[in-house]
Amino acid sequence: MKIPRAVDRLCHATGLLLVLSGLVHLVVFAVDGGPWDGPVSWRKPVTFGLSFGVTLIxxxxxxSYLRVDARLRSVLLxxxxxxxxxxxxxxxxQAWRRVPSHLNMETPFDTAVSMTLAVGGGVLVVLLTVFAVQAFRHRPTGPAGMALAVRSGFALLMVALASGAAMIARGVVLTRTGHQEAAYHSTAPLKPLHGVSLHAVLVLPLLAWLLSRTPWSARxxxxxxxxxxxxxxxxxxxxGLWAVLAY
Known part of the structure; x- marks a missing residue:
């Protein structure tokens, strides 16, 4: 059991550092200014730092509520x-270089960064899908309501992954066909769907955990x-409906 606990501590510490990075860049934005929206802004290191940090934690x-082999769980995490x-x-x-991070094929270096982010996104999809499959394959443990919360959270997380993949795919097609600026702005309609569905895997299990601290019945x-x-x-x-109508 020492390995899983050590991995948990590492993930929590790494997640906190990513959150801290997001908060630091929020201060940078307050000092440096500039646009909040668009492909080049301090918004991206802020929102991605906070989002990835919270999601990792x-x-x-x-x-820990999934019935997964301890070693496999450690490797995945x-x-x-x-x-x-x-x-x-x-x-x-890329934010510090003042160039777009995603879908940027302007130079060989920018292309390498963009492709690394795309491949990394693919790895995230695979890892989170494995966790989701385990959540539905074996009933999660925990207090009353936790199994439903975990399964619902992972199901909605799959929507976030699908919308993220759709944003990248659409942007790549536009980039490859010579519509670079359109590619940068093509992801906007799907961002609310991606953002809302991404954090269900935290919100719903957290609610179940908080409810377990109340005197209310399991039912x-x-x-x-x-x-x-x-x-x-x-x-x-x-x-999702807003995204469809926006397109």
């Missing part, structure tokens, strides 16, 4: 943590989690 925690660092690092590097807690999962799913569906 969440996955490390939620994975270590690779996931390393990939999160690479993704945030590449985005932050009541399961009902609250089910209602929250339904509301969250409705929010994701609304973001």
């Amino acid at each position: 969440a996955i490390a925690w939620v994975a 270590l690779v996931f943590a390393a990939d999160c660092v690479v993704e945030v690092g590449g985005i932050t590097l 009541a807690r399961r009902r609250i989690v089910a209602a929250a999962a339904g509301c969250y799913t409705a929010a994701v569906a609304a973001a």
Whole structure:
């Protein structure tokens, strides 16, 4: 059991550093200014640092409720943590260079960074899909409502991964056909869907955990989690409808 606990601590520490990086760049934005939107802005290291940091911490925690071999879980989390660092690092590097991070094929170096981020995104999809499969293959452990929360969270996370892949695919097609500027702006309609669905895997299990600290019955807690999962799913569906209408 020493290896899993050590890996958990490493993931939590790495996640906190990524969150700190996002907060530091929020200060940089406040001092340096510039646009918040667009392919070149301080928004990207801020939002990606915070999002990847929180997601890494969440996955490390939620994975403790999955019935996964301890060594396999450790390997998956270590690779996931390393990939999160690479993704945030590449985005932050390009922000300081004042060039777009994704879909940027202007120079060989920019192309290498962009491709690294794309491959890293593919690795994230594979790793998180493995966790999701395990969540549905074997009932997660934990207090009342946790199994539903974890499964719902991972199901909605798959929506986030699919929307992220769609953004990259659409952008690559536009870039390859000579529409570079259009590629940079093509991802906007899918961003709300991607952002909302991404963090269900933290919000819903956290709710189940908080409810376990209350004196309410197990039946009541399961009902609250089910209602929250339904509301969250409705929010994701609304973001998806907005994306469709925006396109």
